[in-house]
Amino acid sequence: MAGDDEKRKAAQAASGEPRKLDRREVLKGLSTVPALGLFAYAWQTQRAFQQARVEEIAAAAQAPADLQEINIALLGAGAQGQVLTDAMLRIPGLRFRAVCDVWTEYNQKRVVNSLKRFKHEVNGYEDYREMLDKEKDLDAVIIATPDFWHAQHAIDCLKAGKHVYCEKEMSNTLEGARSIVAAQRETGKLLQVGHQRRSNPRYLHCYNKILQDAKMLGRIVTVYGQWNRGVTPDLGAPDRYVIPEARLKQYGFKDMHQFRNWRWYKGKGGGPIVDLGSHQIDIYSWFLGTNPSHVMASGGNLYYDPKTHEWYDTVMAVYDYDTPLGPAKGYYSTQTTNGSQGYFENFMGDQGTLLISESEVNFAGQLYRDPNAPAWDEWIQKGYVSAPKEQEAKAKSDSGAIADVRESAAPDQHTVPVTLRDPYHQPHLQNFFDAVRGTAKLNCPAEEAYQTAVAVLKVNEAIEAKSRLAFKPEDFKV
Amino acid sequence: MEEAKLSRSAMIAITVLRVIVGWHFLYEGIAKLTSSSWSAAGYMRASRGPFAAFFKWIASNPQMLDNTNLITMYGLTIVGVLLMLGLFTRLAAIAGIGFILLFYLCNPPFVGYFYSIPTEGSYLIVNKNLVELCALAVIFLTRSGLFAGLDRILHGLFFRRTRLATA
Numbered sequence: 001m002a003g004d005d006e007k008r009k010a011a012q013a014a015s016g017e018p019r020k021l022d023r024r025e026v027l028k029g030l031s032t033v034p035a036l037g038l039f040a041y042a043w044q045t046q047r048a049f050q051q052a053r054v055e056e057i058a059a060a061a062q063a064p065a066d067l068q069e070i071n072i073a074l075l076g077a078g079a080q081g082q083v084l085t086d087a088m089l090r091i092p093g094l095r096f097r098a099v100c101d102v103w104t105e106y107n108q109k110r111v112v113n114s115l116k117r118f119k120h121e122v123n124g125y126e127d128y129r130e131m132l133d134k135e136k137d138l139d140a141v142i143i144a145t146p147d148f149w150h151a152q153h154a155i156d157c158l159k160a161g162k163h164v165y166c167e168k169e170m171s172n173t174l175e176g177a178r179s180i181v182a183a184q185r186e187t188g189k190l191l192q193v194g195h196q197r198r199s200n201p202r203y204l205h206c207y208n209k210i211l212q213d214a215k216m217l218g219r220i221v222t223v224y225g226q227w228n229r230g231v232t233p234d235l236g237a238p239d240r241y242v243i244p245e246a247r248l249k250q251y252g253f254k255d256m257h258q259f260r261n262w263r264w265y266k267g268k269g270g271g272p273i274v275d276l277g278s279h280q281i282d283i284y285s286w287f288l289g290t291n292p293s294h295v296m297a298s299g300g301n302l303y304y305d306p307k308t309h310e311w312y313d314t315v316m317a318v319y320d321y322d323t324p325l326g327p328a329k330g331y332y333s334t335q336t337t338n339g340s341q342g343y344f345e346n347f348m349g350d351q352g353t354l355l356i357s358e359s360e361v362n363f364a365g366q367l368y369r370d371p372n373a374p375a376w377d378e379w380i381q382k383g384y385v386s387a388p389k390e391q392e393a394k395a396k397s398d399s400g401a402i403a404d405v406r407e408s409a410a411p412d413q414h415t416v417p418v419t420l421r422d423p424y425h426q427p428h429l430q431n432f433f434d435a436v437r438g439t440a441k442l443n444c445p446a447e448e449a450y451q452t453a454v455a456v457l458k459v460n461e462a463i464e465a466k467s468r469l470a471f472k473p474e475d476f477k478v
Numbered sequence: 479m480e481e482a483k484l485s486r487s488a489m490i491a492i493t494v495l496r497v498i499v500g501w502h503f504l505y506e507g508i509a510k511l512t513s514s515s516w517s518a519a520g521y522m523r524a525s526r527g528p529f530a531a532f533f534k535w536i537a538s539n540p541q542m543l544d545n546t547n548l549i550t551m552y553g554l555t556i557v558g559v560l561l562m563l564g565l566f567t568r569l570a571a572i573a574g575i576g577f578i579l580l581f582y583l584c585n586p587p588f589v590g591y592f593y594s595i596p597t598e599g600s601y602l603i604v605n606k607n608l609v610e611l612c613a614l615a616v617i618f619l620t621r622s623g624l625f626a627g628l629d630r631i632l633h634g635l636f637f638r639r640t641r642l643a644t645a
Contacts, residue, residue, distance in 0.1 A: 029626070029632075032497050038562060
């Protein structure tokens with residue numbers, strides 16, 4: 001380019017005229033603008049592709065002609081509300097009508113916008129009473145608010161004639177949980193509590209086939225379960241999303257820190273034993289076929305500052321059970337250290353062990369048959385479990401090469417042949433909506449969830465009491 | 479003007495480079511802006527190297543993190559548009575270098591660091607961030623916007639005005 005331009009400029013300078021912005025200059029100046037047009041075209045193509053995928057999911061979730069459409073509202077649009085929403089968007093026959101969250105600046109806006117992308121025309125509300133007043137067509141409300149709000153929210157929704165899916169823990173107090181059961185009975189509406197493993201096909205398979213039908217574990221004597229999580233910084237909020245103090249107080253929070261981290265505060269949540277342990281201790285009672293008779297527990301704030309984390313970050317609890325087959329003990333531990341080994345439940349019987357987790361990644365379902373137990377060939381043939389994995393180490397232990405009095409021969413290793421490809425909460429929500437349509441029975445109705453609340457809330461009590469506490473059979477009755 | 483020292487074909491190649499880098503910046507920005515949940519927190523929490531403490535501090539402070547997210551999303555988008563148009567090219571190139579330098583320093587591929595998140599290539603000190611950073615340096619130094627870009631028009635207008643003012 002140098003030659004022509006330089007000559008022209010030299011000529012301009014020599015004549016003393018201002019440099020002219022001729023057509024040629026302008027064209028050169030605009031020469032890369034079409035690239036922006038090309039970008040816009042490519043981006044639109046990409047967006048259309050993404051939108052088509054969203055619509056594909058929405059279309060799959062559309063009610064077939066013979067399926068009654070259910071009008072629903074989400075009450076509590078935080079992290080858990082989002083998880084439930086994502087799962088519900090995949091369930092056919094649901095029509096979102098409203099989203100209610102007091103964090104209108106962030107949570108409510110986010111979920112309303114994401115639902116609109118899926119062609120659900122929803123109204124946003126700050127006050128759930130206004131929502132119940134205005135949204136007359138609602139069939140069901142999905143509650144994912146902080147635990148201390150569950151009782152009032154669930155009761156008011158039930159009394160307004162709505163079916164309710166309420167996240168666990170049913171309530172942070174037994175009085176609250178009892179009042180929910182009473183309201184459910186009084187109104188006759190459905191109430192499902194979000195212990196979602198109760199509808200997980202792998203857990204159902206293990207309960208129905210492996211434990212009830214085949215009794216493959218023999219007599220279960222001990223249970224061990226855990227949920228390890230890494231330490232994380234407290235949740236915060238940037239200034240532009242901070243809720244005004246008056247509104248925080250109106251809804252029971254002293255400040256934004258408490259609003260974001262309510263699970264750690266007494267009177268609001270129950271700490272990790274409730275947030276995490278409740279899911280798994282629920283399975284102990286379900287699989288053992290009985291509620292615990294005693295609990296002892298130790299816990300404390302080993303990592304966090306008790307001023308901002310009133311509940312215990314580390315809890316170890318031991319339950320006693322009188323099962324129909326004899327006494328059993330269940331140990332449960334939740335640690336806030338790091339997330340290695342994740343979460344699982346491990347049921348050990350005199351004939352075998354079942355290691356199970358909701359996670360599809362770790363410990364999804366393994367079975368171990370004790371070498372002295374009856375053969376499992378029949379159950380393998382029926383598809384209850386996989387054929388045993390061939391193990392080199394086991395061959396050695398069976399031949400006596402490494403086994404001595406201290407060591408038992410290695411058990412056979414099998415897997416549970418059931419996986420869940422959908423979001424973890426989807427089957428439980430599906431079960432709720434099937435029940436609303438009258439085609440299924442709830443997998444975790446109010447009374448059932450109440451018993452779990454009794455067993456779990458007692459752990460915090462036992463830590464405070466520093467002693468072994470007894471349950472009376474009537475404690476589990478409402 | 480440095481461009482005078484380069485051949486026309488070299489300047490065309492550098493313009494193509496500028497548009498391509500601009501495209502990448504623009505889409506990185508737009509993809510983040512249109513994602514409902516994008517945040518730089520994860521990238522900064524995994525930070526290694528001499529500035530790790532700084533990046534982790536930003537990630538742990540909600541207000542700083544929010545500002546960082548906004549600056550990153552809008553900054554990448556604006557730099558991308560400017561580079562593609564060749565408008566304020568040198569300013570855009572410097573801003574782009576600034577962004578990439580921060581990305582590079584946050585998780586540098588230095589000897590002895592073992593990252594658990596898989597990357598699409600194999601890097602030793604030099605990674606694609608550094609390559610893009612150098613590309614922006616070339617764009618900055620050769621003033622590619624004056625060759626083919628809106629800077630050429632602005633430059634023409636600017637010169638005409640000053641000449642007229644002093645005439």
